[in-house]
Amino acid sequence: MSGIAIVGAGAFGGALAVALARRGPVTLWGRGLQGRALRRLPGVDLPENVTVTAEITDLSGFDTVLLALPMQVLAAFLQGDGAALSARRLIACCKGMDLVSGRGPTGVITAARPDAVAAVLTGPSFAADIARGLPTALTLACADDATGADLQARLSTPVLRLYRTTDVTGAELGGALKNVIAIAAGIVMGAGLGDSARAALMTRGFAEMQRLALDLGARPETLAGLSGFGDLVLTCTSAQSRNFRYGQALGAGRSFDGDSTVEGVATAQAVTRLAAEKTIAMPVATMVAALTAGRLALPEAIELLMSRPLKQE
Ligand SMILES: NC(=O)C1=CN([C@@H]2O[C@H](COP(=O)(O)OP(=O)(O)OC[C@H]3O[C@@H](n4cnc5c(N)ncnc54)[C@H](OP(=O)(O)O)[C@@H]3O)[C@@H](O)[C@H]2O)C=CC1
Ligand SMILES: O=C(CO)COP(=O)(O)O
DSSP states (O other): OOSEEEEOOSHHHHHHHHHHTTTSOEEEEOSSOBTTBOTTSTTOBOOTTEEEESOGGGGTTOSEEEEOSOHHHHHHHHHTGGGGOOSSEEEEOOOSOOTTTOOOHHHHHHHHOTTSEEEEEESSOOHHHHHTTOOEEEEEEESSHHHHHHHHHHHOBTTEEEEEESOHHHHHHHHHHHHHHHHHHHHHHHTTOOHHHHHHHHHHHHHHHHHHHHHTTOOHHHHTSIIIIIHHHHHHHOTTOHHHHHHHHHHHTOOOOTTSOOHHHHHHHHHHHHHHHTTOOOHHHHHHHHHHTTSSOHHHHHHHHHTSOOOOO
16 A cells, blocks of 8 residues: 555654655554644644544555554554554654563564564654654664665655664664663753753763663664764753653652653663673663662762763763
């Protein structure tokens, strides 16, 4: 069937539907949709050539399906409703690491649907910006370059420019880990620790992102690209980011909207576990995991980070 299918009618799935509808028909599967308004993207309505459905079988004719669900529900979706989506190209649009299995999005897809071709769409982009048609660049990562090239061509628009890579590990780790560092950046700003502290944290956070990712086989240029450095900068510096705002609230001692998708919280736990197994130092992620789980207070976290042995950069 021609056209693109999208699973997940939240902020990102909705924004992608709006963007891709500018070049052809889109079918959007999601729960809780009422009419054409997007609850998770206030003020944005779906255009007429987006078909909305709550029946997963309506996607069975599509060879390419974008999965715009939160990371922690991806595995359950693929074992439930998503079992209908076998033998096709499944593109994960989520950023994170599955808390149960420790897998990234493509690992989760491949474990649940071994007959699918898995890819990732990631990079610096706020759903609201994409929905407004503002210029945006993303990374499409697929191990098979011919499939990646086809997806790149099908999903690019005049204002949504996709770069491609075969380094799936690097692309998905960049997207997962930057959310953890963004929470840390938010904490720093919420606690009034200053712009200099945030810059230090982003830089040292990037160092630990690279340390883990390169150990797992990622390529340095991927980490330095849109899906790594690019998304780190965006998410650590913008109040549009839920991870950043969640960190700000934590740093200021305020509560935060519990209905909001904050991917870095679960990913901090998963990544800390993985780093410990591999004996890779990830002090910032470890602090975020401890702070978000309530195992540590902020003054102790600052003391622990600042009193680490002095070392070469
Ligand atoms: N928002 C953004 O700017 C960007 C988001 N992303 C990534 O996209 C992913 C999705 O985020 P985003 O769209 O923002 O999140 P949202 O919270 O806006 O939306 C999540 C959507 O998933 C639905 N959902 C949750 N659980 C299930 C389930 N079990 N079955 C079916 N649907 C379910 C929610 O339904 P309900 O509303 O009923 O709970 C909601 O429609 C995340 O990994 C995020 O990091 C990537 C780039 C940009
Ligand atoms: O991934 C994003 C930007 O690239 C969206 O960030 P948040 O999930 O923190 O809102």
